[in-house]
Amino acid sequence: MSGLSFKVRTTWENHLGNQSVDPLRIYEPESIEQVAIIVQEAEKAGVTVRAVGSGHSWSDVALTTGFLMKTSGLARVPAPEPDFIRPAWEARRLVRAEAGIRIKELNSYLDRSGLALSNMGGYDHQTLAGVISTSTHGSGIAFGPLNDFVRSLDLVASGGRVYRIERRDGPTDPTAYKAHHGTRRTLVQDDHWFDAVGVGMGCMGIVCTVMLEVEPKYFLREVRRLHTWEKVREDLEAGEVLHTNRHYEVLFSPYKRKHEYPCLVTTRNYTEDPRHKRFAKRTRNWLVELVSAFPLTPHLINLLIDIRPSLSPFLLESAIRALIKDEYDEVSYKVLNIGAANVLPAYSCEIGIPMVRGCHIEAVDRIIEVAAEHRDVGDVYQSSPISFRFVKGSPAYMSMMNGVDTMMIELIQLSRSHGGYELLAAYEEALYPLAGRPHWGQVNTLTGSHGLVASMYPHYNDWLDIYRKLNARGAFDSPFTRRVGISKERFGP
Numbered sequence: 001m002s003g004l005s006f007k008v009r010t011t012w013e014n015h016l017g018n019q020s021v022d023p024l025r026i027y028e029p030e031s032i033e034q035v036a037i038i039v040q041e042a043e044k045a046g047v048t049v050r051a052v053g054s055g056h057s058w059s060d061v062a063l064t065t066g067f068l069m070k071t072s073g074l075a076r077v078p079a080p081e082p083d084f085i086r087p088a089w090e091a092r093r094l095v096r097a098e099a100g101i102r103i104k105e106l107n108s109y110l111d112r113s114g115l116a117l118s119n120m121g122g123y124d125h126q127t128l129a130g131v132i133s134t135s136t137h138g139s140g141i142a143f144g145p146l147n148d149f150v151r152s153l154d155l156v157a158s159g160g161r162v163y164r165i166e167r168r169d170g171p172t173d174p175t176a177y178k179a180h181h182g183t184r185r186t187l188v189q190d191d192h193w194f195d196a197v198g199v200g201m202g203c204m205g206i207v208c209t210v211m212l213e214v215e216p217k218y219f220l221r222e223v224r225r226l227h228t229w230e231k232v233r234e235d236l237e238a239g240e241v242l243h244t245n246r247h248y249e250v251l252f253s254p255y256k257r258k259h260e261y262p263c264l265v266t267t268r269n270y271t272e273d274p275r276h277k278r279f280a281k282r283t284r285n286w287l288v289e290l291v292s293a294f295p296l297t298p299h300l301i302n303l304l305i306d307i308r309p310s311l312s313p314f315l316l317e318s319a320i321r322a323l324i325k326d327e328y329d330e331v332s333y334k335v336l337n338i339g340a341a342n343v344l345p346a347y348s349c350e351i352g353i354p355m356v357r358g359c360h361i362e363a364v365d366r367i368i369e370v371a372a373e374h375r376d377v378g379d380v381y382q383s384s385p386i387s388f389r390f391v392k393g394s395p396a397y398m399s400m401m402n403g404v405d406t407m408m409i410e411l412i413q414l415s416r417s418h419g420g421y422e423l424l425a426a427y428e429e430a431l432y433p434l435a436g437r438p439h440w441g442q443v444n445t446l447t448g449s450h451g452l453v454a455s456m457y458p459h460y461n462d463w464l465d466i467y468r469k470l471n472a473r474g475a476f477d478s479p480f481t482r483r484v485g486i487s488k489e490r491f492g493p
């Protein structure tokens with residue numbers, strides 16, 4: 001026995017409560033050494049083990065029936081692990097944090113240090129390891145997902161072995177690393193390994209620290225204007241808007257209002273420090289933020305929709321109009337966080353569509369058709385505007401953006417929406433023929449059948465190669481790996 005304390009007979013559930021599990025034990029380690037002991041103990045007991053972040057995945061990706069490791073005790077920045085930086089890397093802005101830190105606390109630390117993330121998703125309550133493990137992304141065609149800003153990570157794999165994994169020319173000086181750790185830890189500087197572990201969905205082991213490349217603190221101006229899909233479609237076909245703005249994203253209603261589909265276009269570009277500007281220019285629409293954060297708001301909307309489902313198109317357009325704002329200037333990480341909409345009880349499915357041969361434009365036509373069919377046949381409605389974000393292709397083998405610039409389509413539903421999950425599954429089915437890839441952390445119905453995962457990810461076998469090495473005894477398998485077929489080899493040919 002390790003002597004580390006743990007809880008038994010305790011249920012873990014994600015932040016929304018749509019995923020829950022009764023694992024055999026729940027641990028809360030505070031060091032890499034403790035993580036290694038827990039992995040060894042799981043393997044000795046013949047059970048699975050998995051880390052969870054802050055439980056902000058709507059999918060089953062974080063569940064484990066064996067030993068569940070909470071990572072809130074691994075949340076220091078800078079991480080207490082020496083870096084051994086090579087001279088060629090000394091001038092770069094690098095920060096190594098422990099993997100369980102939330103993006104919110106990481107941003108505060110960076111801000112105090114005059115630094116900032118180059119990009120982030122629309123929310124900041126997720127952990128660092130959580131966001132990289134599912135390839136969480138923001139918007140901006142010049143930026144890949146968050147895992148693309150990782151330069152080095154420390155991970156505990158099968159047998160409790162500790163690895164530091166980086167690109168071939170990564171930041172750690174191998175001689176200094178070896179002199180310090182001897183044979184107790186292994187430095188792997190190899191592009192193949194790095195591209196595999198970047199997006200691991202918890203299957204490669206327990207990530208304990210992550211080194212990110214960051215940039216000097218900066219400020220952004222957000223502008224939100226009303227458009228129609230017809231105009232946005234023209235702009236996307238021309239493509240210029242994606243390159244002339246640091247960030248360009250769209251909120252869209254699949255229901256026509258006065259012969260056109262309403263859209264909200266958000267752009268974000270560099271600006272000066274707005275400290276001396278009027279309050280109104282340094283905030284979003286505070287009334288909308290307040291109403292969104294009000295606990296009864298989603299229940300009232302659901303009630304209204306239950307009484308009169310046909311009000312949905314009007315409500316979607318109203319939600320879009322309420323967000324219009326000429327100018328919101330603030331420090332980058334506040335502007336990149338989309339605000340109170342994040343706290344509405346909702347779930348979502350997000351599908352990445354490659355931006356090639358107009359597939360992403362066609363995807364919008366498919367969404368309109370599915371939404372119309374569900375409305376006409378079953379009185380089922382989309383209950384929240386649909387978001388389009390544009391993300392640079394990523395080298396990470398299992399990123400939804402792997403190898404190709406991608407339009408990420410986020411299909412959000414308020415929690416109690418009637419037929420909501422069924423509508424999301426129908427969108428998903430309609431978007432797979434357009435080479436759609438579902439976000440690992442969001443609701444999806446992907447299964448191991450029909451070789452679907454291999455057909456979506458050209459480097460799936462390369463990823464499996466490293467997964468087999470780091471997860472030699474299957475300890476990091478889970479209900480998710482069984483569902484999507486990743487661990488099917490454990491069940492024989």
Ligand SMILES: Cc1cc2nc3c(=O)[nH]c(=O)nc-3n(C[C@H](O)[C@H](O)[C@H](O)COP(=O)(O)OP(=O)(O)OC[C@H]3O[C@@H](n4cnc5c(N)ncnc54)[C@H](O)[C@@H]3O)c2cc1C
Pocket residue numbers: 015050051052053054055056057058061062063071099100120121122123125126127128129130131132133134135136137138201202203205206207208342343439440441442
């Ligand atoms: C309100 C909200 C807003 C969101 N906004 C966005 C967005 O803008 N863009 C976007 O792309 N996604 C977004 N998401 C999805 C979310 O970012 C991802 O699902 C993310 O993975 C959640 O991180 P987490 O820390 O909660 O991790 P969890 O959900 O707890 O875990 C996610 C995965 O990471 C693994 N993991 C966690 N910690 C470790 C570790 N230390 N070592 C190894 N594996 C680990 C888990 O095993 C699991 O596979 C949003 C979700 C919510 C609820």
